[in-house]
Amino acid sequence: GIQVEQSPPDLILQEGANSTLRCNFSDSVNNLQWFHQNPWGQLINLFYIPSGTKQNGRLSATTVATERYSLLYISSSQTTDSGVYFCAVETGANNLFFGTGTRLTVIP
Amino acid sequence: ETGVTQTPRHLVMGMTNKKSLKCEQHLGHNAMYWYKQSAKKPLELMFVYNFKEQTENNSVPSRFSPECPNSSHLFLHLHTLQPEDSALYLCASSQASLRALGEQFFGPGTRLTVL
Numbered sequence: 001g002i003q004v005e006q007s008p009p010d011l012i013l014q015e016g017a018n019s020t021l022r023c024n025f026s027d028s029v030n031n032l033q034w035f036h037q038n039p040w041g042q043l044i045n046l047f048y049i050p051s052g053t054k055q056n057g058r059l060s061a062t063t064v065a066t067e068r069y070s071l072l073y074i075s076s077s078q079t080t081d082s083g084v085y086f087c088a089v090e091t092g093a094n095n096l097f098f099g100t101g102t103r104l105t106v107i108p
Numbered sequence: 109e110t111g112v113t114q115t116p117r118h119l120v121m122g123m124t125n126k127k128s129l130k131c132e133q134h135l136g137h138n139a140m141y142w143y144k145q146s147a148k149k150p151l152e153l154m155f156v157y158n159f160k161e162q163t164e165n166n167s168v169p170s171r172f173s174p175e176c177p178n179s180s181h182l183f184l185h186l187h188t189l190q191p192e193d194s195a196l197y198l199c200a201s202s203q204a205s206l207r208a209l210g211e212q213f214f215g216p217g218t219r220l221t222v223l
Contacts, residue, residue, distance in 0.1 A: 004150070030207070030208055031209075031210075031211075033211060033212060041145075041198075041216065041217045041219070043198065043214040045211065045212075048211040086151070088151070090208060090209050094156070094158075095153060096209055096212070097150070097153075098151040098152075099150060100149075100150050
């Protein structure tokens, strides 16, 4: 199946710093989603972004489908941004594959 | 209730027990899913119900048995589980089309421990 790799695996930031998370995938995909999993396990939708760029407040995402990667930008990070960030890709076979995640810790 | 709800939130069971997980979606979606999240492994899609038809099982062991009586409710029946089945089980829903599963919306999960 398709390989989905996220980097970095762990990231520690000072509050107020900016960061970029990356998601690489090994084959063509139909759709891509970014999620934030909070400490209680709830997966929160961030972006549904098969291509192009979207912004939502301090977060933005860019997917370059032809080069098989997506980036999630977090600006002016806050302690509430802590958690694990996942990307998930949907393939033509109507299946969905998750990456291993980036664990973000924002310290005050 | 809004979004996707799951019950119970926590479950401890022995290997000989039979239990069921329940999921309900209040989003008007036409597809529902079960996922498994184990420590140190990516989330795995277990089952897909699209328009109430099961379309994917990803070689999930038969000790997991899904049931989707309508587009709003989904169950996962568990029997004779193994300790390695301990995990967070997540339900999701989406508005699927013939060509795409669509944006996934997740419930809070059931934390399952098998003794």
